[in-house]
Amino acid sequence: MNIKKDILIRVRLAFLVVCLFACAIVYKVVHIQFMEGAKWKKISKERRIRYQPVFATRGNIYSDNGSIMATSLPFYRVAFDPTIAETKTFNAGVDSLAMLLSRFYGDKSEDYYRRKIKNARHAGRKYIRLNSRQINYQDKKMMAQWPIFRSGKNKGGVIFEKVEKRFKPFGLLAERTIGFINEDKNGAGLEFSFNNNLAGTDGEALFERIAGGNKPIYDGTEVQPQHGYDIMTTIDINLQDVAENALYKALVEKNADYGCVILMEVKTGEIKAIANLGKTKGGYIEDYNYAVGNQGRTEPGSTFKLASMMALFEATNVQLEDTIDTGNGSYRIKNTTMTDAKNGGYGKLSVQEVFEKSSNIGVAKLMEQHFSNNPQLYVEYLNKFGLNSTLGFQMDGEARPFIKSTQDRSWYGTTLTSMSIGYELKLSPLQTLAFYNAVANNGVKVQPIIVKEIRKADNVIQSYSTRVLNEKICSDETLKKLKIMLEGVVQNGTAKNIRSSDYKVAGKTGTARKVKDGKYVKLYSTSFAGYFPADNPKYSCIVIIDSPRGVNVYGGDVAAPVFKELADKAYARDLAMHKPMRARVVANKDSLPQVKAGSFDDLSLICNKIGISNHNASADEDWVKVEPHMRSFKFMPNPVLSGKVPDVTGMTLRDALFILGNQHLQVQVQGEGKRVEKQSLAPGANIEKGSKITIVLS
Missing domain, CATH: 3.30.10.20 (Trypsin Inhibitor V; Chain A)
Incomplete structure (x- = not known):
């Protein structure tokens, strides 16, 4: 009996505790709801509403004639606040709106959209995203006239969320030069190098965090974004197209690893075309800026012989008619053997013929004769020409040139002769071209430029003019000799296959063996650098084709024809370069000349x-x-x-x-x-x- 009573007492106590706990909960709920309701609503609102950035529109990138190369196009996602529209407007238009949404997006039924909208309105949801697919501006204008939506944002509840996408009207043309920038602010090309100008300054506005997304609140406190500036490049779209097509054909024909082309105006340094193509599993794409960056910095080979001859003429009184015996095509220097391309050698050659035929032995012997006692003098001349310095190019990622000094631990007994023919040193294609351009420009070395103006609408914010890096790279006498030799290469030497009857070309071929795993292999980096018309230079150009395969893989066979194709097109479309037609007196006026x-x-x-x-x-x-x-x-x-x-x-x-x-x-x-x-x-x-x-x- 006592046990039963004890159990009853315990049950009653437990029940009392539960009742008291329940009452406490009810009290707390009532207290929070009615006594502290305003406080918690304020906290909730503060957490739901916050400032978020409103992104600025990115500036455009233009070619030299004002054609758009990259722009930001507006796209939109369609969201909806179904609680805003009046009942009469909502009921009258919801069926038609659901039908139009179903037909436009084609992914869900009319009934699905009707239920989604009605359920959201019944639940009091102030934001739903109708579809994640983005629409363009024309679609936006059309949708804005649909039932309910036509009442606008404030009365109809439609929300068009702007999303900008970068668009390139010319497709893949100059893709790497235009470049990109990702969400982490990393990238390449003009988009990355001029991001501070293109990006603009973001604004900010209040957004309310609600189920399904963030809804903007326009209360007058928003800060408008400052849109990005436009940049005007020096690129000529037509010449860029020719350069890429000519390069692509050569790469495919020779199954090469990569290639690049740069075309530059001699006087101004303005780059009119810059093409870079690398091999991938799917073909050739612009995967890297070989013309400027570290991956394109290689041993230039025979195109560097121009610098060696410039140093020779500056330091000595050597004349073009002087001769050198190149022997049977094989020359022993220390513990290495240097060879010429021709089996059996060239024998005795003039200095001009040494350059025209690109005789390694001839150049090496000339360097030995005049610089072996003081090789540092040769290096100092190269530095004087600016070959050891970067160009300060406008785009990020310019490679640093490497010109060896006699103080370097790697300087060896054969280094002088190796450097003289373009080995044991490294230059980017753009740095080599700037040197050749200086010869074409009567010794004035100018900085290559690719952007000439930064604009806001029609207002020029900043302009970039031609900058002289070296007023006189060498003497006029040396320049005269170099120009004769460069023209001779095309008239009589290793590039005579690109000789033109319409205009003169001056230039130099290059074929440098590649290094793999520390050893030279039977793969070559082929090149041609030069300018045209030779008698009054308008353009300078360099072509690099890396690791061509098959037969005839020298610079004159692979790279020079690409130069020729680009030069022909540039010459054909520039009437100012054409020689004036001379009028002839007709001997017999009764006989008309043949003009069609x-x-x-x-x-x-x-x-x-x-x-x-x-x-x-x-x-x-x-x-x-x-x-x-x-x-x-x-x-x-x-x-x-x-x-x-x-x-x-x-x-x-x-x-x-x-x-x-x-x-x-x-x-x-x-x-x-x-x-x-x-x-x-x-x-x-x-x-x-x-x-x-x-x-x-x-």
Whole structure:
């Protein structure tokens, strides 16, 4: 009996404790809800609402003629506050809105969107993302007219969340030069190097954290972002396209590892084209800036012989006619053997022929004769030429050149002769080109530039002008000798395969053996560096093709043809480089000269000079066909329309190349003669991307 009573007492006590605990909970709930409600609501709101950045629009990157190379395009995600719209507006439009959403996105049914919107409104949710897919500006304008949405953000509840994407109108053209920047602010190219200008300054605004995302609150405290500046580059889109196509074809043909091309204006240092292509499993892409960076810094090989000859002429009185015996093509220096490309050797050569034929032995012997007692003098000349210094290029990542000194521990008895032919030192292609450009520019070494202005709309924020690095790299007498030798390489030497009858080219081929695992192997870095037209240089250019395979893998066979293709296109589209046509007096005025087609200005000038009557059917046409009429010429319109194949029959080769090149056609020339007799594509046909045309001369 006592046990039963004891159990009852314990149960009653336990029940009492539970009741008291429940009452305490109810009290606390009531206290929090009614007594401290305002306090906790304030804390909750403070935690839900916070300032977040409003990202600035990134600036554009332009080519030299104002074409957009990179821009930020606005895209949007569609979100919705279903609680804002009035009941009448909501009920009248929700079915139509659900139907339109289902048809537009095509991923969910009409019923799915209707239930999603109604459920969110019933639950009082102030933010739902209708679909994660991004839409463009035109889609945004269309959606803004849909039921409920047409009432706007404040009355309809539609929220278009802006998302910007970087867009390159020319696709992969100059991709590595344009570059990129990631979320960690790491990147490459112009996007990275000029990020401080392009990025702008972000603003900030209040956002409320609610289920499904963050909803902006526009209360007047928001700070507007300062959008980024635009940068104006020196890149010529047409020449860039030619450079990349010519480089790509050479790489594919020779199954090479990588290649690069740089085309620069001699006087200004403005880079008009810079192409970099590296081999991947899927083909060739712009994976690295070999023209500027460390991976492209290599032993230049024979293109460096220009620097050696410059040092020789500056330090001695050696003349181009002086001779040197190169022997049978094999020369023992200390414990190594140097060879020439020709089996059996070249025998006795003049100094000019040593350079034209790129004789390693000839250059090495000249260096030994004049610098072996003081090799540091040779090094000092190289430093004087600026070859040991960076160029201060505008893009990040410029490689540091390596020119060995006699104080270096690695200096050996053969180092002088090795350096003289381009080994035991390293330069980037851009640094080599800047040196060649100085020779073309009468000894004035200028800094290469790729960005000429930073702009905000039409206002120039900062401009970059040509900067002289060295007022006179060497004497005028030395320059004269070097120019003769460089022209001789193309006229008579290792690059005579790119000789042109229209303009003169000066340059030097290079073929340097590659090093793998500390040993030289039978792979080569081939190159050609030079300028054109040689008698009045407008452009300088360097081409690098690394590790070409197959037969004929020397610089003159691999790299020089790429130079030639780019030079031909640049020359064809730049009338200022063309030699003026001289008017000739017609011996017999009753006999008219054979003129069929060409530039109206040129033909009219010639006719007026030689006294032939001429009549123009249309004063607005630049290009005309010629019809003989009695003892006069009648000029008929021959319009050149964008996107259409022009009629170049009857024109000179120079005029035909100019017109076809501007229409982005790849031109092949057959036959020999002065004028175009036939063309493979019919005049007026549409031009497809990558179209080729063959013209036959007669």
